[in-house]
Structure formats: C-alpha cells, structure tokens
Amino acid sequence: MSERRDSSAGLHLNIYVEVRERVSTAEAARYYGYEPNRAGFICCPFHGERTPSLKLYADGFYCFGCGTGGSVIDFVGRLFHLDPLGAVRRLDQDFHLGLPVGCPPTAAEREAARRRRHTDEARKLFAGWRDQMLLQINAAIRTANTADPGNVTESEAMAIRYRETLEFWGNQLSGGVLSEQMEIFRDREEVERLCRTILNSMPKKSQAA
Ligand SMILES: [Zn+2]
Incomplete structure (x- = not known):
C-alpha cells in the first residue's frame, strides 16, 4: 500500500487540489447535514455547542470555538475519521467527481494478482515445453513412418x-x-x-546404411 501511494504521490496531490476546487466546504457541510446560517456558520461537529461558531469559507472552514480549521478534505476527514486520501475518496464518491482514486488493492487482491502472474509464467513455461516436445514427438513419429521395413534400426523399431x-x-x-x-x-x-531414445540414436542408421 505504501509502495502504491509513493508511486502515485504526484497524482494524489493533483487530486487533493481538484477536490478542493470542485467541492466547497459549504456544499460538503450541507450534504452531510449541516445547514449553514445566513452568515455561513454551522454548529461545530468537532466540539459540543449550541450556537454556531464554525465558519464555512469557499475553500475551507474555521471554528472560532475550538480552533479547528482546514480544507474541505480536512472537514470530511474529521467528520468521518478518515485520512486525507480516505476523505478524498468519500468526496469523490458522494459528489460523483469521477476521480481516479480507486481503493488500494486488498491483501487478497494482491495475492490474486501475484497468483495470476505466477500462473502466466507457468503457462508460458508450459507452452514452451509443449512446442519443443511436439517437435520431438513429430520427429519420432516421422522416424517410425519413414523406416525401411527391410532394414529397421533399433530406434526405428x-x-x-x-x-x-x-x-x-x-x-x-x-x-x-x-x-x-x-x-x-x-x-x-x-x-x-x-x-x-528414438531421436538421439538416429544417426546410427546412416552409419549402418
Ligand atoms: Zn469547534
């Protein structure tokens, strides 16, 4: 998982930016059941309060009660106890953003992929063996078919x-x-x-003949 995250770190950075540009904190708050008042405040979900002191801005939020603040990703992350990538995934899903943030493969999926690779290799090895073997089998059959009935060598027999x-x-x-x-x-x-046995003793015929 860490490997995957490292390799796509650049991609994820862009995703964070894109999510912040496409979903405002107010939209997210509303979607998750926090209707802002006319001044753009909601009751802070992160500390118990009855009067709204969390201000929603176009690109973030700040709670004057508990000092919590951040982006829409931080908001959703805190709300659902998700890490930033998890919050992005949640927003991607709920707001149909269509971002390339599929879940990292599970252990079972990785194991299945490993097994697939292994099977592919085995299949290739087997195909190589089969082609090679077919050549030999055909050559051995030819040995039988082309034998001179009056002068059959040991290998032809x-x-x-x-x-x-x-x-x-x-x-x-x-x-x-x-x-x-x-x-x-x-x-x-x-x-x-x-x-x-059949093919390696072939030259004997020419010697015998
Ligand atoms: Zn607060």
Whole structure:
C-alpha cells in the first residue's frame, strides 16, 4: 500500500487540489447535514455547542470555538475519521467527481494478482515445453513412418512400437484441452525419455546404411 501511494504521490496531490476546487466546504457541510446560517456558520461537529461558531469559507472552514480549521478534505476527514486520501475518496464518491482514486488493492487482491502472474509464467513455461516436445514427438513419429521395413534400426523399431503412444501424445499436446496436456506434462519424463531414445540414436542408421 505504501509502495502504491509513493508511486502515485504526484497524482494524489493533483487530486487533493481538484477536490478542493470542485467541492466547497459549504456544499460538503450541507450534504452531510449541516445547514449553514445566513452568515455561513454551522454548529461545530468537532466540539459540543449550541450556537454556531464554525465558519464555512469557499475553500475551507474555521471554528472560532475550538480552533479547528482546514480544507474541505480536512472537514470530511474529521467528520468521518478518515485520512486525507480516505476523505478524498468519500468526496469523490458522494459528489460523483469521477476521480481516479480507486481503493488500494486488498491483501487478497494482491495475492490474486501475484497468483495470476505466477500462473502466466507457468503457462508460458508450459507452452514452451509443449512446442519443443511436439517437435520431438513429430520427429519420432516421422522416424517410425519413414523406416525401411527391410532394414529397421533399433530406434526405428522403438518408434514403430510406440507410434500409437507418440501419436496420442502429439494429438493431446496439439489439440487436447489443458487438463489433458497437463497430464502428459506430469508424465513428461517418460515422454522425454522415449523421444530422446528414438531421436538421439538416429544417426546410427546412416552409419549402418
Ligand atoms: Zn469547534
């Protein structure tokens, strides 16, 4: 929260100025139930009194009884026990000022955002793995498909033996729903080992041929 406030301190300063320019203390007082008399005085909400001694000015207030004074933001802040930013938010809401003063994110919102970022990263990592794996799976299937039946190498024999499995993995990874893809990802050691075994021994064929 402090981090956020620091980074938008300049923005907030402008907001304070804007609120003071757009809402007079008299307007605010009236809105919150303090009707000023003809001289512009109200009974001070900040000390008990029966005769009005709080004077409302265009850009602030001052109580001649208790000495409290300040801007419209101070007035609303004192009235509702809010810090300045809270008072600005209250005024923004009640007077429909449309200022960019959304509430700072709650701990839960921050946690959700963190989790979203984490999920995005995981998804990117997974997508990278999947694309890489698909290339290998397709290459392994090609190994099976292009094998010469009369001269099958060890790796080709393996590719042929596991062709259906490879095709299943390939289909799931390229067209399956995420949960199906994740299932393969969980068993990735097996998938990776098989592809590695088939593909890494490929050159043997050219040596053998
Ligand atoms: Zn007072």
